[in-house]
Amino acid sequence: MLQAEISKDMVVEFRIERTRDARHGDFACNAAMVLAKAARMRPRDLAARIIEQLPTDEPSIAKVEIAGPGFINVFLTQQAYRAVIGDILTAQAAYGRSQVGAGQSVMIEFVSANPTGPLHVGHGRGAAYGAALANLLTAAGFNVHKEYYVNDAGRQMDILAVSVWLRYLELCGETVAFPSNAYQGDYVWDIAASLHREHGEALRQSANTVFKDIPADVDQGGDKELHIDALIERSQQLLGDASYRLVFQRALDVILEDIRHDLEQFGVVYEAWFSESSLSDTRAMDQLKAAGHTYMQDGALWFRSSAFGDEKDRVLVRENGQFTYFASDIAYHLNKLERGFDHLINIWGADHHGYVARVKAAMMALGADAERLTVLLVQFATLYRGKERLQMSTRSGEFVTLRELREEVGRDAARFFYIQRKSEQHLNFDLELAKSNSKNNPVYYIQYAHTRIAGVFRALSETNFVWHHDKARLERLESKYEQAVLVTLSRYPEVIEMAAETYEPHQLTYYLHDLAEVFHTFYDAPGHKVLIEDDELRNARLSLMAAVQQVLRNGLTIIGVSAPEVM
Numbered sequence: 001m002l003q004a005e006i007s008k009d010m011v012v013e014f015r016i017e018r019t020r021d022a023r024h025g026d027f028a029c030n031a032a033m034v035l036a037k038a039a040r041m042r043p044r045d046l047a048a049r050i051i052e053q054l055p056t057d058e059p060s061i062a063k064v065e066i067a068g069p070g071f072i073n074v075f076l077t078q079q080a081y082r083a084v085i086g087d088i089l090t091a092q093a094a095y096g097r098s099q100v101g102a103g104q105s106v107m108i109e110f111v112s113a114n115p116t117g118p119l120h121v122g123h124g125r126g127a128a129y130g131a132a133l134a135n136l137l138t139a140a141g142f143n144v145h146k147e148y149y150v151n152d153a154g155r156q157m158d159i160l161a162v163s164v165w166l167r168y169l170e171l172c173g174e175t176v177a178f179p180s181n182a183y184q185g186d187y188v189w190d191i192a193a194s195l196h197r198e199h200g201e202a203l204r205q206s207a208n209t210v211f212k213d214i215p216a217d218v219d220q221g222g223d224k225e226l227h228i229d230a231l232i233e234r235s236q237q238l239l240g241d242a243s244y245r246l247v248f249q250r251a252l253d254v255i256l257e258d259i260r261h262d263l264e265q266f267g268v269v270y271e272a273w274f275s276e277s278s279l280s281d282t283r284a285m286d287q288l289k290a291a292g293h294t295y296m297q298d299g300a301l302w303f304r305s306s307a308f309g310d311e312k313d314r315v316l317v318r319e320n321g322q323f324t325y326f327a328s329d330i331a332y333h334l335n336k337l338e339r340g341f342d343h344l345i346n347i348w349g350a351d352h353h354g355y356v357a358r359v360k361a362a363m364m365a366l367g368a369d370a371e372r373l374t375v376l377l378v379q380f381a382t383l384y385r386g387k388e389r390l391q392m393s394t395r396s397g398e399f400v401t402l403r404e405l406r407e408e409v410g411r412d413a414a415r416f417f418y419i420q421r422k423s424e425q426h427l428n429f430d431l432e433l434a435k436s437n438s439k440n441n442p443v444y445y446i447q448y449a450h451t452r453i454a455g456v457f458r459a460l461s462e463t464n465f466v467w468h469h470d471k472a473r474l475e476r477l478e479s480k481y482e483q484a485v486l487v488t489l490s491r492y493p494e495v496i497e498m499a500a501e502t503y504e505p506h507q508l509t510y511y512l513h514d515l516a517e518v519f520h521t522f523y524d525a526p527g528h529k530v531l532i533e534d535d536e537l538r539n540a541r542l543s544l545m546a547a548v549q550q551v552l553r554n555g556l557t558i559i560g561v562s563a564p565e566v567m
Contacts, residue, residue: 018491025065025073026487032070043070081486082474088489088547089469096496096554101142107336108134110347111263112149115255116160117185119262119402122349122380125427127402128418128560129378130347131268132505135558140500145341146270148263149332152252153277154325158232159183160255161248165203165235166210167192168247174207179231180217181224185399191254195247203247205238262403266411267560274335276328284331284366285316293365303330308361329355330362337368345503350377350424376503381418381427409434415560416443420509437567442513446552447564449516452523453549454565456530456542463531465538469546472539481522485544488518492551496558505559512555519548 014031032047039046047066054064060080065073088095110130113123134144151157163182167189170176178184195203214230216222236244260273285301288294293304299319303326306313316327336344348355360370382389383400406414413434420442421427439445460467477486491511499507522528530541553563 018494019073024067024071025075027074027076028067029072029074030070032066032072036070046070047072078475078478078483078486081483081490082477084486084490085469085472085474085543085547088550089543092550093554093557095550096493097139097141098493098497099141100497100501101137101140103143104141104342105143105145105340106137106343106345107145107147107339107341108137108345108347109147109149109336111268112151113259114151114156115252115259116156116183117255117399118187119259120399121383121402121405121429124266124402124405124414125381125418125423126347126349126378127263127266127268128415129376129423129505132415132419132508132559133345133347133376133503135560136496136500136505136508139496139558142500145272147272147274148270150256150273150275152256152275153328155229155232157248157252159228160188160251161244162228162231162235163188164191164195164251165239165247166231168195168203169205169207169210171196172201172204174204174210176207177211177217179224179228180219181228187255187258191251194254195250199246203239203243210234210238262401262406266402266406267415274332276332279328279331279335284334284362285327287334288316288330288362288365291365291367303362303365305358305361305365308364310357310361314358326355326358326362329359330366333359333363333373334366337363337366337372342372344373346373346375347423348375348377350379353377374503376423378423379426381429383429383431385431405429412447412561413441413443416509419505419559422504422506442509443561444567445520446512446516446556447561448567449519450549450552450556450563451565451567452520453545453552456545459531460542465531467542467546468539469543471535472543473536474540474543476537476540477544479522479525479528481518481525481528482541482544484518485515485522485548488515489547489551492555508555508559512552512559515548515551515555519545 014029014034016027016029016031019025019028032050033043036043036046041049044066047070050072051064051066054061060077060083062075062077064075067073091097108130111119111123111127113119119127130146134146138144159181160183162179163184166176166178166182170178171192182188210231214234215226217227218224235247239247256273263269285294288303293307294316295302295304300315301317302313303316304313314326315324316330317323333344346359356375359375360373363370363373383405402414409417409431417429417434418427433441434443435441437444457467477483488511492515495507495511499505523530528541530538530545532538549563556563
């Protein structure tokens with residue numbers, strides 16, 4: 001997308017895009033049609049005038065034609081495409097990087113799963129998408145800060161603490177009716193066992209004392225929410241502040257460390273882990289109150305979010321004096337804004353789509369430009385083992401962890417498969433395909449292209465031949481297969497910029513597959529042997545292959561996938 005200034009008050013945008021049909025040239029521009037009205041000329045006449053102003057001695061342009069209602073079609077020379085090889089081999093790892101985001105800071109917050117259990121395969125998609133997007137934006141010149149928001153306060157963490165303490169009581173010999181709404185995974189037992197080993201029975205209370213006069217659970221005809229909330233209050237009373245905090249903190253520390261380790265093993269590393277408990281909800285509330293954006297009703301404090309585009313007003317402080325999750329979200333976004341980032345990106349699960357309008361409403365009420373915030377929604381992946389759909393409920397404990405997925409299919413396949421579709425599209429994760437060594441497995445197909453090239457250079461070292469790129473006669477690359485590789489290589493910088501601007505790393509996976517495909521086709525085509533006696537053609541083809549290998553490596557690195565030398 002380019003701009004042209006017609007006058008001080010008028011700027012128009014026009015496009016220069018690759019054509020889909022080579023018969024229409026390599027690039028097409030709609031400038032004449034866009035500018036025709038302002039120029040008071042017919043589009044085709046204006047196109048002719050524009051072409052007249054183009055340099056006639058440009059070695060990269062073969063010809064320029066007018067097509068249709070006024071498109072300007074540009075045909076490039078083969079010399080222009082062959083020059084891409086030198087660009088790649090000179091820039092190496094920097095090839096494809098740009099400065100479209102230079103000087104702009106971006107904060108990406110992603111995953112941010114409640115530390116109430118291990119990460120499951122649903123969280124993995126947000127992790128892979130967020131990390132790949134951060135790498136893309138970095139390649140496009142943005143200054144990127146990655147952050148995990150740790151929800152270490154609130155009701156869910158209290159439910160976890162109670163779950164751990166009740167399992168601890170069972171290890172002490174107490175007979176406990178474990179709540180239906182508690183966390184039930186094996187990891188809860190493990191945390192409880194560590195408490196029992198270290199503290200013996202110092203935290204023990206009798207089950208009768210714990211459950212006396214507690215409202216009935218759902219299996220007894222009661223309300224599971226009232227049941228668990230009463231148990232939270234009872235555990236806090238019986239344990240006291242210090243002992244309850246000990247249980248709470250142990251559960252948090254163990255699970256958070258497990259999450260951190262899982263993400264690091266998955267290739268996801270953050271600049272910061274931001275604690276919810278470190279926030280001051282009252283400061284954000286005070287600002288909203290002072291600006292007249294809150295009111296009291298039925299004993300609760302409400303935010304007039306409907307005045308800023310939300311569908312209804314939202315509660316900030318409940319009747320019992322507890323802050324809502326939304327209040328914490330407002331405080332966190334105020335903190336983000338005050339840290340001075342130019343742009344904020346939140347990557348949330350698709351089930352959080354209803355939160356977007358209210359968070360933007362809060363930003364506007366705090367005096368910030370809501371356009372500084374972009375919320376990207378990620379559909380959770382559905383995992384299948386054969387025809388069986390696997391459950392992923394953290395509360396019930398019946399879930400497949402991200403660690404288990406990584407150990408089964410490998411980090412590379414998991415990272416690639418997670419981002420090969422648009423983030424907002426549903427994803428069925430095919431375990432069997434991810435583990436297969438076939439061309440139908442896209443990550444294997446792409447990595448195999450890289451290893452084939454590495455194999456050629458290993459074979460070269462065992463011959464008397466020496467690769468001299470500076471002596472390569474690149475004009476010898478004249479077959480249609482070699483031309484297809486050159487054209488595809490030239491697209492890489494454009495793909496990086498477009499994928500970064502649209503927040504779509506899946507575009508890069510498609511590109512890498514296209515590059516691998518044209519390479520394999522070239523390599524397998526009759527008459528395209530590389531290590532041949534013809535010095536000029538051998539050097540030219542080795543240079544071409546080295547360029548392909550470099551671009552494959554650059555792209556795979558961005559999406560967090562390895563580029564193996566041997567498979």
